[in-house]
Amino acid sequence: MSYPYLEVDLDRTGRSATLKIQGPSRETKDLEDIKNQGVNFWPLAVLRALDDALLSLRFNEPEIGTLIITSEGDVAKVEHDDQLLYEHQQDWFVREILLFAQRVFKRVDVTSRTTFALVEQGSCFAGFLADLLFAVDRSYMLDGQLEGDQRPAPKISLSRLNFGLLKMPNGLTRLETRFLGEPETLERLRGQIGELLGAGDALGAGLVTFAPDSIDWEDEIRLLLEERASFSPDALTGMEANLRFAGPETLESKIFGRLSAWQNWIFQRPNAVGEDGALKLYGTGKRANYDRRRI
């Protein structure tokens, strides 16, 4: 699948899809320029592509159990567009873009698939795009440079959009959910808005899950994907929903979050209670035979 600013590569053997987001290709000057570009304004274009890709994977590729989000582009350009969105959030058009961003990112929150993000050299997870790192189940950020790749080590950065305008179905921002009950951590992070954070900083701040270096990178990623692909897809859906939705429930999260995941995906599904299901075979030493489809 190919979109403006988004390439989707399917690996059917490994049952995974890599969604590679591309950063802005041109510099947008002001609100007028945003409106002139309309649907081609980079944040809107990339969000629309992401929205379509997630839906297409959901309905057309039920066996693709793992979604890997990567990005490529100029951090400064992403920060620039991100800043425009923040400045003009009162404008009706920009407001719609931000609300749309919220809806698209919620699709990542509630997907039944396992989600990872890889922060590699040349990536551009900044501002609202960085929210994807906090939406996925695990994020891996390369510490340093890979051998033979001269591009600088990857950096991420936060913006004001990460602190209020993009809420999850539980009514909290992803950072609020991530650092539930730690308002002081949030305050500290707010102080780091706009700073370029390397792998060590990002890991130290709790913004990424792991930061393997060049020696470990390839093997860690391989094992991660193989390991996840071998687990019961339903069990993953349930447990991942648990981890994504820490904290309070809202009406929306009750419908789309962990409760729904467990009720619909675990207790009554053949993967657990069918003849070849995990619960039926538990204790026999035989391996369960899973239906790999996830809706």
Place this chain on the structure above:
Amino acid sequence: MSQVDYTTLIPNNVDLSSDARLQRAMEQWYPKYLDWWNDMGPNGFQGFDVYLRTAVGVDSEGWAKFGYVKMPEYRWGILLAPQVENRKIAFGEHIGEPVWHEVPGEYRAMIRRLCVIQGDTEPASVEQQRYLGETAPSLYDMRNVFQVNVEEGRHLWAMVYMLQKYFGRDGREEAEGLLQRRSGDKDRPRILGAFNEKTPDWVSFFMFTTFTDRDGKMQLESLAQSGFDPLSRTCRFMLTEEGHHMFVGRTGVERIIQRTCQALNENGITDPGDIDKARSLGVVDLPTIQKKINFHYSVTLDLFGAEISTNAANSFNAGIKGRFNEAKIDDDHQLKSDTYPVAQIIDGAVKTQEVPALTAINTRLADDFIGDCESVMKRWNRVFTEQNVDFQLRLPHRAFHRAVGEFSEVRIDPNGNLVTEEEWQLKKNHWLPSNDDLEYILSLMEQEVRPGKFANWIAPPRAGINGQVGDFEYVKLN
């Protein structure tokens, strides 16, 4: 950063010089290992020259280089048995598929756990044996315990290699953990029970190397079958060294029995069960040897885990851990519908019952271990025939004195009969070493370091190490 050239310091056949990840991991781990060795290795003997065998290669030339070396300067290496071309997975659901050269992600946690448990036993036994040098009955025996210790150190290296090479960050953390736990420590004990017991005297050491190292052999044999080829190769090479440890144990007990029989005969004592008379001669009485067997054999059986085990079934089915002599077993190697007899408590008695073979993998391995121990008993009992002493040693029933598995909740005598708690308390000192027995053994433990001389309670070996003559100075204490 340290300037040590690890690639020449460490004998290896794993291409350490071109493996940046392994080198980096080793650079961090090696100094910690040395600290551990100096803290927890043989106490008081680190500065002496010891006549040790070092493995510098896996061929017949390289695997046994003898020479004097100070233990902290021992060249611990990373050696794997040569790769077998086109090796196939021999059992479980992946049977017939090519073996894995990388860890399959699906089984990562399982293989890592097995490596950690196996690895944890190696430094544990060094810790358990660290004071034995002070009471060595001869230089020959002193050298043997040190040889066993440095090789257990190398076996730790072998498992650390697996962890560092194949398990990334997690593996490096586990490798550090192996150096942080301590045998018998209340807060951070070694993982398995028998490795937290004390080895305070040489009778215990010989029993440990006979029985507990034999469990090690059985575990390594099962892992040598593994579909994960690097694990199989590393275990196959470890087995060559484990054989020597069991030799030390078996011949050690044999020499104790021989010396006791000689002493009884020389002094005209006809009742081999007469504890006081034997003790008056300063030798280990035979009933106490039987009790030591009962103890070490039973705590070692616990190491095989629960008789019926889902974990064992899973690792067999996954092709990670096979059975002893898997290739020689005549079945489908998948155990889809086979059953296997397992001893259990049924209606107040120990009875065997057929259970699905896949879940009885541990029992089967314990059976193979028991068979192996039976042949050791035959050798020991042969001494009585040779010396014309009317006594026989035997293995207690498998259900006797167990803390793990089917029999952990009941009291069972050495013949396999259920007994009441009252009866157990009354008779346990007849079945297991009492404090008096242990104190008596300890009272015999006096260091004998004159070349060619042996303590009164043990006979000299039939032959020296590497063909050395009787008064060879195996450890240079001057």
